[in-house]
Amino acid sequence: MKVTETRLKGCFVIEPALFEDDRGYFMESFNQKKFDSILSRPVTFVQDNQSFSKKGVVRALHYQIGEHAQAKLVMVLQGVVLDVVVDLRKDSSTFGEHIALELSYENKKQLFVPRGFAHGFVVLSDTAHFFYKCDNNYNASSEGGIIYNDNTLGIDWKLPGKDLFLSKKDKLLPTLENARL
Numbered sequence: 001m002k003v004t005e006t007r008l009k010g011c012f013v014i015e016p017a018l019f020e021d022d023r024g025y026f027m028e029s030f031n032q033k034k035f036d037s038i039l040s041r042p043v044t045f046v047q048d049n050q051s052f053s054k055k056g057v058v059r060a061l062h063y064q065i066g067e068h069a070q071a072k073l074v075m076v077l078q079g080v081v082l083d084v085v086v087d088l089r090k091d092s093s094t095f096g097e098h099i100a101l102e103l104s105y106e107n108k109k110q111l112f113v114p115r116g117f118a119h120g121f122v123v124l125s126d127t128a129h130f131f132y133k134c135d136n137n138y139n140a141s142s143e144g145g146i147i148y149n150d151n152t153l154g155i156d157w158k159l160p161g162k163d164l165f166l167s168k169k170d171k172l173l174p175t176l177e178n179a180r181l
């Protein structure tokens with residue numbers, strides 16, 4: 001397993017060991033003991049989520065506030081997405097900054113997103129099956145969000161705006177300046 005910390009402290013790219021043979025491949029997509037060795041404190045995941053989306057779908061930029069904040073281990077089971085996380089930790093020297101990276105079935109990369117981040121992705125392949133573990137349960141009343149094209153964030157979603165598709169809810173999200181943090 002290869003672990004690389006990103007420039008946003010506490011956010012890691014994880015590349016699981018892949019065992020390929022004539023049948024195909026095997027990998028441990030999550031191992032609590034190995035995962036705990038990466039982080040300074042243990043993370044216990046309590047909920048697994050999946051979503052399936054067509055090309056151009058943007059599910060972004062979401063988070064839960066306060067005690068319901070979620071850390072996530074995100075990965076792609078089929079297709080390719082550009083995954084984006086924005087640092088919303090008020091005491092962070094990289095507050096408001098983001099990283100974006102391709103996660104795909106091919107590259108098997110995973111991203112650990114600590115609590116205090118907004119998360120989202122755009123689907124770059126015809127379809128994408130997205131899977132992620134959360135260390136806190138869904139709490140609808142604590143959901144927050146930032147509009148994906150907030151120009152203070154400067155996120156390049158790679159596809160032309162005319163080809164992007166968002167939920168009604170996501171189209172109405174506020175800018176970072178007006179977001180509920």
Ligand SMILES: Cc1cn([C@H]2C[C@H](O)[C@@H](COP(=O)(O)OP(=O)(O)O[C@H]3O[C@H](C)C(=O)[C@H](O)[C@H]3O)O2)c(=O)[nH]c1=O
Pocket residue numbers: 049051059060062063119120121137138167
């Ligand atoms: C997130 C969530 C949603 N739901 C229900 C609520 C809605 O009736 C329906 C669709 O929810 P939503 O449109 O918020 O789904 P996404 O747009 O994929 O939201 C996710 O998008 C980005 C990528 C994230 O990182 C978040 O985990 C999450 O906000 O599922 C649940 O029942 N449990 C849940 O944990």
